[in-house]
Amino acid sequence: MNSLKQKILTEGKVLSDSVIKVDGFLNHQVDPAFMQSMGEEFSRRFRGCGITKVLTLESSGIAPAVMTGLCLGVPVIFARKRKSLTLHEQLYSAEVYSYTKQESSEISVSKDYIEANDKVLIIDDILANGQAALGMVDIVNQVGATLEGIGIVIEKGFQEGGEVLRKRGIHVETLAAIASLADGQVTFQTKEVLSQ
């Protein structure tokens, strides 16, 4: 998605060979009209899959997920990072390891809002090592629902998450896949690399 790549080039701040700060348009401040255009793009890529639910993880996934749900006309569930104080037995949960924080945490979804006959599209803001996405895949599998695919705003193609998910046969769509952040420069993957 060229408008996104342009935003990454002009507004993203490369902090190291593996970290790019996209607070200005994805993780902290968002441009709702731009979010809507990303929702339309995800919707276009997964239209015809019969999606019945969009699943994301709080917090940065919520804005793109809600816009995708708006375009597809389906509900959006955001997995919580903390269990609710009530009704623990009513939750599907999965462990997610954070390499940044070097700790495991639990994400959970209420059994009330996702069912075995759901066709689920997972949306998330950034795909790096894939831990958050794998946690959500785990929850979809526990439910026995059908995972139709995963839509990612920015994929760090130089980390293993995308490969791990695609090797499992999951349909992963990325709006902008970064090949490298070396020397403070953002280089995007070409379609050829992505489809390997």
Add this chain to the structure above:
Amino acid sequence: MNSLKQKILTEGKVLSDSVIKVDGFLNHQVDPAFMQSMGEEFSRRFRGCGITKVLTLESSGIAPAVMTGLCLGVPVIFARKRKSLTLHEQLYSAEVYSYTKQESSEISVSKDYIEANDKVLIIDDILANGQAALGMVDIVNQVGATLEGIGIVIEKGFQEGGEVLRKRGIHVETLAAIASLADGQVTFQTKEVLSQ
């Protein structure tokens, strides 16, 4: 907003005299089209104020805030509950006490995305004791920006938050104000009570 009140009556679960669970349409699962209609209503109520930024707090405020920003055509910032690992000195921060968790936490907003000449609309999902809203008001004041008002999806009118904010002269708009949850019944406030 009658459609919201109807949803609270049919889908809300009263757990005690002070707690109502609205996970099905606000805190965990959201209906994006319904969120958009709430964004349109906030936009209608604050149109003409010259809003330049919508400010909310992760996570449950994000969906209504992004839809409000979409209608008003302005960026949305979500205050973070944890400080970023980088650039601490680049943050406005405020303490927020949670009565539910009985602990204080810090919320923060990057200095990059909010300025003294901004006209800010705060959007949040639920107003109870007002601590989260007051934390965001504190940040707007630190910036020296103009607080144009606060839009709340559900106000628990039997808790003090609304009164505290209105006594400060803040323009608070609530889409559904609950007067009581006694005996497992939801009773809404009338306009007369709200305008006192």
